[in-house]
Amino acid sequence: MSKATIIPFGPQHPVLPEPLHLDLVVQDETVVDCIPQIGFVHRGLEKLVETRDYNQFIYIAERICGICAMGHSLGYAETVESLMGVEVPKRAEYLRVIWHELSRVHSHLLWLGLAADAFGFESMFMHCWRLRERVLDLFEKTTGGRVILSVVKVGGVVRDIDATQMAEIVSVLDGLKDEYTQIMNTLLTDTSVKNRTVGVGYLSAEDATALSMVGPFARASNLAYDVRSFGRGAYGDLSEFAPITDTAGDCFARVKVRCLEVLQSIEIIKELAAKMPAGDIAVDVKGAPADGAQASNVLEQPRGECYYYARGNGSKNLERMRMRTPTSQNLAGMTVALKGCDLADVNMIILTIDPCISCTER
Amino acid sequence: MGSFKLGGMTFGSLFKKPETVLYPFETKPAPAGLKGHVENEVSQCILCGICQKSCPADAIVVEKKERTWSIDPFRCVQCGTCVRLCPKKCLTMEPSYTPIATTKTCRVLQVPDPKAGVTES
Ligand code: SF4
Ligand code: SF4
Numbered sequence: 001m002s003k004a005t006i007i008p009f010g011p012q013h014p015v016l017p018e019p020l021h022l023d024l025v026v027q028d029e030t031v032v033d034c035i036p037q038i039g040f041v042h043r044g045l046e047k048l049v050e051t052r053d054y055n056q057f058i059y060i061a062e063r064i065c066g067i068c069a070m071g072h073s074l075g076y077a078e079t080v081e082s083l084m085g086v087e088v089p090k091r092a093e094y095l096r097v098i099w100h101e102l103s104r105v106h107s108h109l110l111w112l113g114l115a116a117d118a119f120g121f122e123s124m125f126m127h128c129w130r131l132r133e134r135v136l137d138l139f140e141k142t143t144g145g146r147v148i149l150s151v152v153k154v155g156g157v158v159r160d161i162d163a164t165q166m167a168e169i170v171s172v173l174d175g176l177k178d179e180y181t182q183i184m185n186t187l188l189t190d191t192s193v194k195n196r197t198v199g200v201g202y203l204s205a206e207d208a209t210a211l212s213m214v215g216p217f218a219r220a221s222n223l224a225y226d227v228r229s230f231g232r233g234a235y236g237d238l239s240e241f242a243p244i245t246d247t248a249g250d251c252f253a254r255v256k257v258r259c260l261e262v263l264q265s266i267e268i269i270k271e272l273a274a275k276m277p278a279g280d281i282a283v284d285v286k287g288a289p290a291d292g293a294q295a296s297n298v299l300e301q302p303r304g305e306c307y308y309y310a311r312g313n314g315s316k317n318l319e320r321m322r323m324r325t326p327t328s329q330n331l332a333g334m335t336v337a338l339k340g341c342d343l344a345d346v347n348m349i350i351l352t353i354d355p356c357i358s359c360t361e362r
Numbered sequence: 363m364g365s366f367k368l369g370g371m372t373f374g375s376l377f378k379k380p381e382t383v384l385y386p387f388e389t390k391p392a393p394a395g396l397k398g399h400v401e402n403e404v405s406q407c408i409l410c411g412i413c414q415k416s417c418p419a420d421a422i423v424v425e426k427k428e429r430t431w432s433i434d435p436f437r438c439v440q441c442g443t444c445v446r447l448c449p450k451k452c453l454t455m456e457p458s459y460t461p462i463a464t465t466k467t468c469r470v471l472q473v474p475d476p477k478a479g480v481t482e483s
Binding site: 059060123127144158186 | 367440443446
């Protein structure tokens with residue numbers, strides 16, 4: 001065996017739009033170790049909580065990540081609401097979950113497009129992004145924004161979705177589902193995709209548990225952990241919810257889990273749209289979080305569980321706001337999955353983890 | 363091969379209306395409620411300053427003495443807080459976006475004084 005060499009990967013790399021740097025320790029063509037390094041897009045967003053009041057910070061929380069913008073504003077609002085003991089109206093909970101699940105559909109479609117592009121499957125990339133565009137159009141019509149939605153506020157939501165718009169969402173999703181199923185079936189049965197993903201980047205269920213992996217990455221290693229199954233908010237009203245898991249733990253399993261989650265999200269939205277209760281969409285929130293009050297919260301983002309912590313100091317500004325994003329958890333598992341792989345498979349493995357570095361660094 | 367399985371969908375796209383528009387010759391119509399830019403109906407404004415205090419981006423400046431209300435459209439993040447909280451409902455969110463510019467400038471609006479108006483007439 002030849003001498004070990006270190007090959008730098010990223011922070012600028014064609015397959016990865018995110019600034020992640022890896023030092024790959026390579027022997028022959030095999031990766032024997034990998035040392036990740038982040039810190040290229042740190043923006044100090046958590047610190048800004050000291051300069052903006054708790055209502056204003058929601059727009060900063062939203063900007064932690066462009067893809068999970070809805071999720072971060074929702075997670076932050078829920079944390080502050082539990083800090084202040086605010087009860088959100090049922091209709092607002094439903095609307096929040098509908099938008100959140102729509103953003104999961106758009107996030108997974110975006111990822112699927114990028115993954116297809118990395119396989120060299122250019123036409124599928126186009127089709128995935130074409131379908132994703134429909135979800136963005138729905139956002140534009142219902143919230144006024146395509147990516148940064150600014151619809152969640154502490155105490156509820158700022159916009160309602162009326163019956164006509166709701167019917168439009170359902171019909172657009174029905175159309176999308178038909179086309180998406182064709183794309184998905186193609187991807188999951190394609191031999192060239194299988195050649196590149198089956199058995200590549202394996203992570204065992206034991207490792208996934210020991211390293212506290214979250215999201216589709218963990219579920220593909222047969223760890224049935226999904227925050228949505230706790231049944232909080234509108235998720236509690238779903239007739240059934242079971243996390244989508246796979247036993248294989250390889251890249252193909254991760255592709256499959258994400259693919260199926262899109263269909264699951266569409267079903268969730270349709271069920272909630274049918275069950276939508278009438279009523280207010282927000283309650284007035286007055287005052288400030290008490291001095292020393294603490295609250296924590298978890299939320300299932302498209303990439304996995306995100307943890308939020310907030311502490312009040314009696315003023316309108318929070319004392320501390322902390323977020324632990326899914327990718328910062330999953331990077332540990334990624335280094336394990338990379339060990340022993342072929343150098344040519346590195347980009348595939350990283351992509352199937354769907355890392356979001358701007359989330360991780362905040 | 364997968365590319366041939368997807369071929370049907372791709373081939374069908376040849377005969378469909380394009381999903382994209384021929385920008386910049388064509389633009390998509392803005393849906394109602396699109397968050398473009400903030401407008402102020404200054405005749406209603408009472409210069410209370412609530413919009414300035416609530417703005418997370420410090421985009422609005424209200425000068426009571428000079429009777430001006432100004433907004434920096436390049437700071438505004440279109441969150442809609444000011445529109446929601448304005449007690450006189452004189453702020454609106456209009457669908458058109460702020461046009462591109464070579465310099466970042468504030469838009470300063472002179473707020474007419476209702477009392478001055480009465481004495482004048
Ligand atoms: S909140 Fe409304 S009334 Fe008050 S200063 Fe702003 S625009 Fe004028
Ligand atoms: S929309 Fe938001 S950012 Fe823009 S001026 Fe109003 S409060 Fe400020």
